[in-house]
Amino acid sequence: MISNQVLQNTLEGLREISRTEFCIIDTDGKTLASTYSEFEIQPQDIQAFVESQAASQLVKGYQYFKVCDDYQLEYILVAHGEDEDTYMVGKLAAFQIQSLIVAYKERFDKDSFIKNLLLDNLLLVDIYNRAKKLHIDIEVRRVVFIVETNREKDGNELEKIRSLFGGKSKDFVTAVDEKNIIVVKELAENETYDDLRKTAEVILNLFRSEADGVHIAYGTVINELKEVSRSYKEARMALDVGKIFFEERNIIAYSQLGIGRLIYQLPIPLCKMFIKEIFDGKSPDDFDEEILSTINKFFENSLNVSETSRQLYIHRNTLVYRLDKLQKSTGLDLRVFEDAITFKIALMVVKYMKYMESLEY
Numbered sequence: 001m002i003s004n005q006v007l008q009n010t011l012e013g014l015r016e017i018s019r020t021e022f023c024i025i026d027t028d029g030k031t032l033a034s035t036y037s038e039f040e041i042q043p044q045d046i047q048a049f050v051e052s053q054a055a056s057q058l059v060k061g062y063q064y065f066k067v068c069d070d071y072q073l074e075y076i077l078v079a080h081g082e083d084e085d086t087y088m089v090g091k092l093a094a095f096q097i098q099s100l101i102v103a104y105k106e107r108f109d110k111d112s113f114i115k116n117l118l119l120d121n122l123l124l125v126d127i128y129n130r131a132k133k134l135h136i137d138i139e140v141r142r143v144v145f146i147v148e149t150n151r152e153k154d155g156n157e158l159e160k161i162r163s164l165f166g167g168k169s170k171d172f173v174t175a176v177d178e179k180n181i182i183v184v185k186e187l188a189e190n191e192t193y194d195d196l197r198k199t200a201e202v203i204l205n206l207f208r209s210e211a212d213g214v215h216i217a218y219g220t221v222i223n224e225l226k227e228v229s230r231s232y233k234e235a236r237m238a239l240d241v242g243k244i245f246f247e248e249r250n251i252i253a254y255s256q257l258g259i260g261r262l263i264y265q266l267p268i269p270l271c272k273m274f275i276k277e278i279f280d281g282k283s284p285d286d287f288d289e290e291i292l293s294t295i296n297k298f299f300e301n302s303l304n305v306s307e308t309s310r311q312l313y314i315h316r317n318t319l320v321y322r323l324d325k326l327q328k329s330t331g332l333d334l335r336v337f338e339d340a341i342t343f344k345i346a347l348m349v350v351k352y353m354k355y356m357e358s359l360e361y
Helices: 004-018 043-051 084-118 124-133 157-165 193-205 208-213 225-245 259-264 268-279 289-300 305-311 316-330 337-360
Strands: 022-025 031-034 056-059 062-069 072-080 142-148 172-175 180-186 215-218 251-253
Touching: 004 022, 004 031, 004 084, 022 084, 043 056, 043 072, 056 084, 062 084, 072 084, 084 124, 084 172, 084 180, 084 225, 124 225, 142 193, 142 225, 157 172, 157 180, 157 193, 180 225, 193 215, 193 251, 215 225, 225 251, 225 259, 225 337, 259 337, 268 337, 289 305, 289 316, 289 337, 305 316
Parallel strands: 215 251
Antiparallel strands: 022 031, 022 072, 056 062, 062 072, 142 180, 142 215, 172 180
């Protein structure tokens, strides 16, 4: 339940205060943490103490203390010394570790609750009952962030983000898979979507050295705990849509997806039918790089022929020739607004189809 490193840090802190050496052993006699440079204890002594009814015991110059969780024995704390002061220090140390167990257990219970809430695995009545037991407010403004990182490369990402939010007991940081870290953040009444963007930038700065491999998405603000799963689903959609249509962005909000949100929800058979209808069996992938760069620059300049030709360093007539060539090939004249819209949507649909195909392999 508690990591060995946390136990070790706790014992070292207790030793600095009390000048007493400590050791923590599990019920099988395995040493989990210790401040002793050399420490040997007989397995039979541990076993005898575990089986006894005593909560503490003096054995061969060492004070033994049982550390329990709901009457279930978790650890044996050993303190070196036979005097009354060592006994009192040992009792205090055992109480400290028991408090750690309670704190970690509550954190584990909250983490489990939030995961099930995100994944929509709870009935409404269970949400309210468990939230009450865990002292989690129900009617509070919240939003869900998803941080996609390469956690296989560096396993410290979760702790990095927890260090940012972990001190705030009303924010929750968890993970539901190997790639994504989820932050359920409580918001003040005056916090806006601009503030959410700033929060995402702060998270991104934690991974400044590897920012190219990090994507952050967030959903819309919700007002009730039961709606957390909706904000999570929105953030997930934003993460996918952002990677399809906004590759240059590390941060994407669900409220900024535009037409990409609609295309993402189209069934693939309908997309294929649309592309076949527009391009007559061809694909934008069949166009050469020159035509594609011309099209993209033309769209960037809002269908302005003069500005596009200037930025491409080509004569206006050359641009007109390319647009005429594209019209003969597709039947779409990009100088006509309706045709331009059709072509732009078709390009986005093709991007979406390629992304979905990549997920299948």
